[in-house]
Amino acid sequence: MAINWFKYSAPTTFYGLAGKLIPWFAIPAAILFAVGLYIGFAVAPMDAQQGEFYRIIFIHVPASMLSMFLYMVMAGYAALGLIFNTRLSSMMASAVAPTGALFAFISLWTGALWGKPMWGAWWVWDARMTSELILLFLYLGFIALHASIDDPRRADRASALLAIVGSVNVPIIYFSVKWWNTLHQGSTIKFSGTSMHIAMQQAMFTMLAACWLYAIAVTLARVRSIILERERHTKWIAELAEVRS
């Protein structure tokens, strides 16, 4: 039996589906966080050059990757909303933005914490770090622009343009360590493989999966509130059990 995926592009049907999906992402996220931290701190060996400080990698790399991926997801949803005028796409873009901004903040924060013992400085105007800071500003700009326009449909269109234009920054972040001479190390994980110890890889990929699941769960929870707010005058919202209770 074929599933009609377009059915779930309507806020009416997606609202219920999102509610059912949240525990399926949130619970595995919590388990994977615990497993990732255990492997990262109890199983993975100490690094020969960086000692214990390298263990920041298990939160820094997943947060950095998520901040970039989530921006592309946000820009993709914003573009869909702009081109096809689909309400849910714009709502999803608005729901992804705060989580992406928080991951960008965690990436910068943990990067500074790692930079101090390794480079002797909390911050340098390095290409990778500066472009990641611009990413955080783009997220904040998207959120602020959206919040500054009263009409939600106009806010969707204006912020979508910012998200799409800002997406040019994501490849700049990724390739910055190749294009310019930077203090920041090159990619740890490459398509050709990695030189990391197996336990370090396991910890990092477990934490990456946990961060992904967490981001999906929290985005779904946020989009339910956005749907509820924007569709508040509709009949189907009035008939919801949680509204009637």
Added chain:
Amino acid sequence: MSLDIWMRENPLTYVWIGSYAVAMLVFVIEIAMVRHKRTLTLQQVRLIHQAEEE
């Protein structure tokens, strides 16, 4: 004792408190904000529909 000396003597504490505790705090705050927003929105929507019914 300066921070530089302390972090080199207690690297795991530095990593835990500085990175992981902050990241966990950020996640907890985000979850709390999402839950609070949901509660507020539900209250508003209930009030709107109660007012419409009256």
